[in-house]
C-alpha cells in the first residue's frame with residue numbers, strides 16, 4: 084500500500100481548473116485508482132460538471148472509484164476550532180461570536196491553515212487506517228490565492244510550532260515539497276493574458292512555495308484541421324462564390340484561431356522552458372464528465 | 388414567448404445611451420473573470436463618445452489594459468483618457484487600490500494625526516484592513532461617493548472587485564458599521580464574556596486557552612492590540628458611520644443603476660443566477676444584462692459576413708472543393724454551431740432565471756439585454772476597447788433552431 088498522490092490544479096480564473104480537475108479524476112478512476120476530487124471555490128462548478136446536485140463537506144461518491152468534496156474555508160475553520168475545543172457548546176459559541184471573527188481575521192492564514200489541515204486528514208488518516216484514496220486532486224483557488232494557500236505552512240508554520248495545527252502544517256509542508264508525492268498543474272488557455280499569468284504563477288510556485296511542477300497545461304486548444312496553404316484556397320473559393328460563404332467563414336475562423344493559438348503555445352513553451360501538454364477544446368454545449376474523455380486521455384500522459 | 392418579450396427589451400449602443408439617461412452611477416456586477424473591467428471600460432468609452440462626462444473606476448485591470456488606459460501608478464488619482472476626435476464627451480479613469488485608501492480614509496476621519504498613526508500602525512489593523520472580507524468593496528464604494536459628488540462628471544461607471552458572493556460587495560458598509568456598533572469590541576478585554584454569565588469556569592478556562600493558543604501561534608499580542616485598536620477606533624466611529632450611511636444611500640438612489648456582466652460559458656448560468664439572487668435579496672436589481680464574449684464569426688476578419696447559424700444544409704461535398712476539404716469545412720461549421728448553441732442555452736437559462744426573480748418580486752420594468760463579441764486578441768488596447776464599445780449589440784429574442792449537425796454523424 085503506497086501513499087496517495089496529491090495533484091494540485093491551479094491557474095487564472097476561468098482557464099478550466101475545474102474542468103481539468105474533473106478530467107484528471109476521469110482518467111485516474113478509470114485507470115483503477117480510487118480518486119478524491121476536492122473543490123475549493125464556493126460556489127464552484129465541479130458539482131455541475133460531475134452532474135450531482137451539490138458537493139458536501141464530507142467526501143461523497145460521484146462515480147466508480149470517484150469521490151468529491153467541497154473544501155470550504157469557513158467550514159474548515161469551524162472543524163479546526165472544534166478540534167481545539169472538544170465541547171460542542173463552547174466551540175459553537177466561539178464560532179458564532181463577532182469577537183472570534185475579528186480575532187480570526189486578525190490572524191493571517193488561519194483559514195488557509197485550517198483548510199490544509201483538513202486536506203491532510205484525507206491524505207493521512209489518523210491511526211492505522213489506510214488512506215481511502217490513491218489520488219487526491221485539489222481544484223485550488225485561482226492564481227492570486229493559490230500561492231498564499233500553499234505557502235501557509237511556511238508563513239504560519241514558522242510561528243505555529245506547537246499544538247495539533249503546528250504538527251499538521253509541518254506534515255503538509257513535507258507533502259507540498261515532495262516530488263514523489265505531489266505535483267502542481269498550472270493551467271492556461273492559449274491566450275496572451277492566460278499564458279503570461281501561468282508563467283508568473285509557475286515561477287512563484289517553484290521558487291517561493293517550492294512545490295514540484297508538472298509540465299504546463301494548455302487547455303481548450305482548437306484542433307488543427309487545415310494546412311497553411313488552405314487559407315489561400317478558401318479565400319479564392321470565397322471570391323469565386325462557389326461555396327456557401329458560411330462554411331468558408333467557419334473554416335477561416337478555425338485556421339486563423341489555430342494560428343493565433345499556436346503563437347501563444349509557443350510563448351508558453353518559451354516562458355516556462357517546458358513543452359506544454361495540450362488539452363483539446365470540447366465542442367459540446369455541455370462540457371460534462373462523460374464528454375471529457377479526449378481531455379482525460381491527453382492529460383493522462385503526464386499524470387504521476 | 389410574447390409574455391417573455393414584454394419583460395425584456397433588446398437594444399444596441401443607442402439603447403444603452405437612452406438607458407443611461409439620468410443615471411449618475413452605473414455599477415457593473417458579476418462573478419470574477421467574466422469581463423467586468425473590460426466591459427466597464429468599454430461602456431465608459433461608449434458613453435463618453437456619446438457626450439457624457441464620464442469617470443470610470445477600474446479595479447484590478449490586466450496589466451496591458453492599465454497601460455492602455457494609461458492609468459497612473461498612483462491609485463485614487465483621476466487621469467484623462469485620450470479619446471478619438473469624434474468623442475463628444477470626456478473620460479477620466481481612476482484605479483482603485485484598497486489598501487492605501489483604507490489608510491487614507493482613517494487618516495482623513497481621525498480627529499488627530501496621532502490617533503490616525505496609532506490606528507494605522509496597529510499590527511491587528513494591518514492584518515484586518517487587508518484581510519477583512521469586503522474591505523476592497525468598501526473602498527471602491529468610498530471612492531464612488533467622492534466621484535459622484537464631483538461636479539466634473541455626470542456619469543460614474545464602476546467596475547467591482549472580484550467577488551463570488553454579492554454580500555461581500557454590498558454588505559461592506561453595513562458590516563463595518565455593525566462592527567463598530569457591536570459590543571464585540573468591548574468583549575476583547577475579556578473574551579470569555581462571549582459565553583455570558585451562566586457558563587462554568589471550566590468553559591472560561593478552555594476559551595482563554597484557545598485565545599492563548601492563537602496568540603502563541605501568531606506571535607501577535609493579539610488581545611492587547613485588538614483592544615487598543617477598539618478604543619482608538621471608537622473615536623473615529625461616528626464619522627465612519629456618516630460615510631457608511633451616505634454610501635448606503637447612494638447605492639439605493641434612483642440615479643444609481645446596476646448592470647450584470649456575464650459570459651456565456653457552459654455552466655456559467657448557475658453562478659450568475661446565484662449571484663443575482665443574492666443581489667436581489669439586498670434590494671438591488673440589475674436593470675441591464677451584458678453578455679460578454681459571445682462567439683461571433685466576423686471576429687477574425689471584419690470583412691467576412693456574419694454567419695447564419697444553419698451550417699450548410701444536407702451533405703458533405705460542395706462543388707469546386709476537394710471532398711476532404713469540404714468535409715472539414717462542414718465539421719468546423721458544426722463545431723462552431725455547437726458553441727453558439729451552448730451560448731444560446733446559457734443566455735436562455737439566464738433569461739428564465741431573471742424572469743423568475745422578477746415574477747417573485749412583482750411587476751418590474753423590462754431589462755436591457757446587450758451582448759459583446761469575443762475578440763481575438765483580447766481587447767486590451769484603447770483602440771480595441773473603443774472598437775468593442777462600438778460592437779455593443781442587441782440580443783435577439785427569437786433564435787433560429789439549433790444547427791443541423793451535418794457531416795458529424797455520417
Ligand SMILES: Nc1ncnc2c1ncn2[C@@H]1O[C@H](COP(=O)(O)OP(=O)(O)O)[C@@H](O)[C@H]1O
Pocket residue numbers: 094095096097098099100101102103128302303304362363364365366370378652653654655
Ligand atoms: N477543454 C475545454 N473545452 C471547452 N470548454 C472548456 C474546456 N475547459 C473548460 N471549458 C469551459 O470554460 C469555462 C471555465 O472552465 P472552468 O473549469 O469552470 O474554469 P475555472 O475552474 O478555472 O474557473 C467553463 O464554462 C468550461 O465549461
Ligand SMILES: Nc1ncnc2c1ncn2[C@@H]1O[C@H](COP(=O)(O)OP(=O)(O)O)[C@@H](O)[C@H]1O
Pocket residue numbers: 276418419420421422423424425426448449549679680681759760761762763764765766767775
Ligand atoms: N469581449 C472580449 N473578448 C475577448 N477577451 C475579453 C473580452 N472581454 C474580456 N476579455 C478578456 O478576458 C479576461 C478577463 O476580463 P476582465 O475584464 O479582466 O474580467 P473581470 O474584471 O470580470 O475579472 C481579460 O484578459 C480580458 O482581456
Ligand SMILES: [Mg+2]
Pocket residue numbers: 100101124127128222
Ligand atoms: Mg473552478
Ligand SMILES: [Mg+2]
Pocket residue numbers: 423424425446447448546547549
Ligand atoms: Mg476586474
